[in-house]
Amino acid sequence: xxxxxxxxxxxxxxxxxxxxxxxxxxxxxxxxxxxxxxxxxxxxxxxxxxxxxxxxxxxxxxxxxxxxxxxxxxxxxxxxxxxxxxxxxxxxxxxxxxxxxxxxxxxxxxxxxxxxxxxxxxxxxxxxxxxxxxxxxxxxxxxxxxxxxxxxxxxxxxx
Numbered sequence: 001x002x003x004x005x006x007x008x009x010x011x012x013x014x015x016x017x018x019x020x021x022x023x024x025x026x027x028x029x030x031x032x033x034x035x036x037x038x039x040x041x042x043x044x045x046x047x048x049x050x051x052x053x054x055x056x057x058x059x060x061x062x063x064x065x066x067x068x069x070x071x072x073x074x075x076x077x078x079x080x081x082x083x084x085x086x087x088x089x090x091x092x093x094x095x096x097x098x099x100x101x102x103x104x105x106x107x108x109x110x111x112x113x114x115x116x117x118x119x120x121x122x123x124x125x126x127x128x129x130x131x132x133x134x135x136x137x138x139x140x141x142x143x144x145x146x147x148x149x150x151x152x153x154x155x156x157x158x159x
């Protein structure tokens with residue numbers, strides 16, 4: 001089939017996802033899913049978790065509102081990351097881009113707001129973003145290698 005036929009045919013095969021990407025995607029979904037569930041749990045019990053009586057009056061009203069904004073922002077980012085992972089596995093168009101952008105924003109936000117920094121979690125999140133994001137580049141590179149190999153094999157058969 002030529003490229004034009006591939007685009008217009010209704011029998012075009014869906015792109016396959018390799019086992020490694022499935023495993024990394026599953027780990028990313030579990031990691032961000034548990035993180036999101038933990039944030040939702042904290043949201044339900046927000047008043048008792050961030051109560052100044054337990055924090056020995058180290059949180060004044062201004063810091064308390066900043067903590068609430070930080071909490072809401074982090075929860076929303078995690079929800080969008082989970083939605084983008086689902087989009088990626090359903091082969092939606094913008095899933096990888098949304099995942100990469102939101103993961104970078106989440107890492108930058110965590111570096112800015114977390115004291116002391118948790119470098120191990122930043123490393124895991126950056127590694128997940130680097131592995132999951134460039135799938136199309138690797139796929140195109142592999143297709144190009146297969147095409148060139150087929151050309152070489154066809155040339156050898158002609159001789």
